[in-house]
Amino acid sequence: MTSLDDVAKAAGVSAATVSRALSGRGNVSKATRAKILAVAAELDYVASSAASSLASGRMRNLGVIMPELHRWFFNTVLTGISAEATRTGYDVTLYNVTADPEVRQEIFGAFLRRRRVDAVIVVALELSDWEERELARLGIPVVIIGGSSGTLPGVSIDDAAVTELATAHLLELGHEVLGFIGGAEQFDADYKVPSQRRAGFDRALRARDISSDPSLIGEADFTIPGGFHAARQLLGTPGTGMTGLVAASDEMAIGAILAARELGIRVPEDLSVVGVDGHELGALFELTTVDQHAQNQGATAAKLILATVESEDTYPKSLDRSFDLLVRRSTARVPREPSA
Amino acid sequence: MTSLDDVAKAAGVSAATVSRALSGRGNVSKATRAKILAVAAELDYVASSAASSLASGRMRNLGVIMPELHRWFFNTVLTGISAEATRTGYDVTLYNVTADPEVRQEIFGAFLRRRRVDAVIVVALELSDWEERELARLGIPVVIIGGSSGTLPGVSIDDAAVTELATAHLLELGHEVLGFIGGAEQFDADYKVPSQRRAGFDRALRARDISSDPSLIGEADFTIPGGFHAARQLLGTPGTGMTGLVAASDEMAIGAILAARELGIRVPEDLSVVGVDGHELGALFELTTVDQHAQNQGATAAKLILATVESEDTYPKSLDRSFDLLVRRSTARVPREPSA
DNA sequence: ATCCTGAGTGCAAGCGCTTCCAGTATGGGG
DNA sequence: CCCCATACTGGAAGCGCTTGCACTCAGGAT
Numbered sequence A, B: 001m002t003s004l005d006d007v008a009k010a011a012g013v014s015a016a017t018v019s020r021a022l023s024g025r026g027n028v029s030k031a032t033r034a035k036i037l038a039v040a041a042e043l044d045y046v047a048s049s050a051a052s053s054l055a056s057g058r059m060r061n062l063g064v065i066m067p068e069l070h071r072w073f074f075n076t077v078l079t080g081i082s083a084e085a086t087r088t089g090y091d092v093t094l095y096n097v098t099a100d101p102e103v104r105q106e107i108f109g110a111f112l113r114r115r116r117v118d119a120v121i122v123v124a125l126e127l128s129d130w131e132e133r134e135l136a137r138l139g140i141p142v143v144i145i146g147g148s149s150g151t152l153p154g155v156s157i158d159d160a161a162v163t164e165l166a167t168a169h170l171l172e173l174g175h176e177v178l179g180f181i182g183g184a185e186q187f188d189a190d191y192k193v194p195s196q197r198r199a200g201f202d203r204a205l206r207a208r209d210i211s212s213d214p215s216l217i218g219e220a221d222f223t224i225p226g227g228f229h230a231a232r233q234l235l236g237t238p239g240t241g242m243t244g245l246v247a248a249s250d251e252m253a254i255g256a257i258l259a260a261r262e263l264g265i266r267v268p269e270d271l272s273v274v275g276v277d278g279h280e281l282g283a284l285f286e287l288t289t290v291d292q293h294a295q296n297q298g299a300t301a302a303k304l305i306l307a308t309v310e311s312e313d314t315y316p317k318s319l320d321r322s323f324d325l326l327v328r329r330s331t332a333r334v335p336r337e338p339s340a
Numbered sequence C: 001a002t003c004c005t006g007a008g009t010g011c012a013a014g015c016g017c018t019t020c021c022a023g024t025a026t027g028g029g030g
Numbered sequence D: 001c002c003c004c005a006t007a008c009t010g011g012a013a014g015c016g017c018t019t020g021c022a023c024t025c026a027g028g029a030t
Helices: A004-011 A015-023 A028-042 A049-056 A070-087 A101-114 A129-137 A158-173 A195-209 A224-236 A250-262 A295-312 B004-011 B015-022 B030-043 B049-056 B070-088 B101-114 B127-139 B160-171 B193-207 B226-234 B249-262 B294-310
Strands: A063-065 A089-098 A119-123 A143-145 A177-181 A219-221 A244-247 A271-277 A288-291 A324-326 B061-066 B091-096 B117-125 B142-145 B178-183 B218-219 B244-247 B272-277 B289-290 B324-326
Touching: A004 A015, A004 B294, A028 B226, A049 B049, A049 B101, A063 A070, A063 A295, A070 A119, A070 A295, A070 B091, A070 B101, A089 B070, A089 B160, A101 A129, A119 A295, A129 B061, A143 A295, A158 A177, A158 A195, A158 A244, A158 A250, A158 A288, A158 A324, A158 B070, A177 A250, A195 B070, A219 A224, A224 A244, A224 A250, A244 A250, A244 B015, A250 A271, A250 A288, A250 B142, A250 B178, A288 B272, B004 B030, B004 B178, B015 B030, B015 B244, B015 B272, B070 B294, B091 B101, B142 B294, B160 B178, B160 B193, B160 B218, B160 B244, B178 B193, B178 B226, B178 B249, B193 B244, B218 B226, B226 B244, B226 B249, B226 B294, B244 B249
Parallel strands: A063 A089, A063 A119, A119 A143, A177 A219, A177 A244, A244 A271, A271 A288, B061 B091, B061 B117, B117 B142, B178 B218, B178 B244, B244 B272, B272 B289
Antiparallel strands: A089 B091, A288 A324, B289 B324
16 A cells, blocks of 8 residues: 555655645645646545544545435435445445444444544434434534534424425315324424424414314324325215325325225325325326425535534534425315215 | 543653553553543543554555446445444544546545545446556555456346346246346446446346347436336337347336336236336335345445455455345236236 | 744654564463 | 463554644745
């Protein structure tokens, strides 16, 4: 392995100058820099990250903490983060916090404290006080995506607004008896998004003075099978008059469409279904949804936090937290005579 | 931040002894070790990874290279790798090689060469000669999952055997006219799994002296929509007499089931469908499949390579590359009078 | 002509660990 | 009772970079 000194000798300058030339910090004359760059390329020199980190305190490494990788939101956000990090020359270290509390404690209490990362992005994880304290103790920038924290900055979208928009869409189509599939109570301790999404649904109904029927609220785990089972129950109940269904995630919405098909309920003729996410699979099911630009959320968070790390500046003022209604064919004007 | 020296002073021993006590290398008396452990816990000491890496050359970091994160196989394998790495005290650094050749070159030519990782797992990526050379140059263990290399060791399953098993299952049920949905030609340059899976299908047919009908071979990209479109085309062709369909991935198999439903073809009464993977979603569609234990593949690869790194031993001799047929309800005995 | 400023460079002191080596006990074998 | 292996421990030399500081040398201001 060629070292800094090798380059310095070959270029006839000191190690300090090579370091400055390669890192861009400090003054080096044009000619010297060019020479050094040439020699470094020639010798195929790549700096040792450990040495560089130890001396400078900078790791060029971004930590990402997420509870799982299977669900669309997570791997999509991660893809966005990774792309942005790579562009900026940063590595991405993934900490997959599992349900096992020991693993979780190990990650916050030990892994992160090795000072491996310059910054941390936390994805859809509700942090305990202890975890927030551990994070704060690291003294590095932290950003939250998909979730919130009293003390930590986030780039999350407005999780109530998305379902409110989805619900309003159905209301505008004339639907008055709406069902909702969202997060189960037991999730909320760990993850506030489900209750926010639910709140948006309620808000939209309240704005039109429509009361929601508690028997039309289903609970699921944001997956396709979860949505399927919840929807089958909702749709199997006779006499509800439900003509529209809002699902708090596209995966659940797709599950609901599958359930409807199985029960012989036509979408959108008998039932309009709208989701939230912008999942790629939505196209296949012609699902109307609120696209939350998840990959972009990841990229934005990464851009934001890396800018902070690099410039030691404060966070930029404006963030793209946009989302928009993507109307496809799973929603339609309310039928004249409601089914069931 | 408390340092090694702080602990040494507080414990009344030298830094060398603290290092030995904490790392487990070298001899330290029981009493001294206990004292040091207590003091370290008290001071909440965690070693700086940069310093430790620089001095020892060990990173305690596992690199994972994958081309994408969306498809089930990738995030499942990654989950397995991550769990195992965390258990062993290793970080996981994710390199998401995108389609952009510049990114790819950057990762192999620069990121990996910073000596950040002790070992690399390459997932489902066909490497160019240059890439293999770069990897070899790092002088660290490399393992391939889902794919192969002439020179690098792999833990992949036998990709022909899985489809052979799936196909044999249909043949045993009496099906004689089988369709196949697999990878499109253009993928093969980058990724040999598709052609292997196809080879397994052919082999099973040949073993029973059944010739495969080229018009019953569909091409898709291993996703649900891909499978859907390919199957719709296959199933839309009248007069083929096809009663069984083998898909090279569960996602494509699910797409095929959706296509069949749309066309009014009953599964399994009119058409038996079998996939390969063991995708969680398979249960919802009652999909018969060949489970390849993807998460376990990731965990196995990680275990293997971390053992190599830790002990500087050679690779273990026996590996679990098992897969097994999981019969659900998407396959059935061939109908008396074939449909269409 | 003299002073000051700032660009360009090298020296050397670390960054916080690991580990080789040497030194001191300690205990069992002869 | 002596010797020597063995178990512990500390000293000190790095690991390969970064960066504060000191120094030189021009060129512009006075």
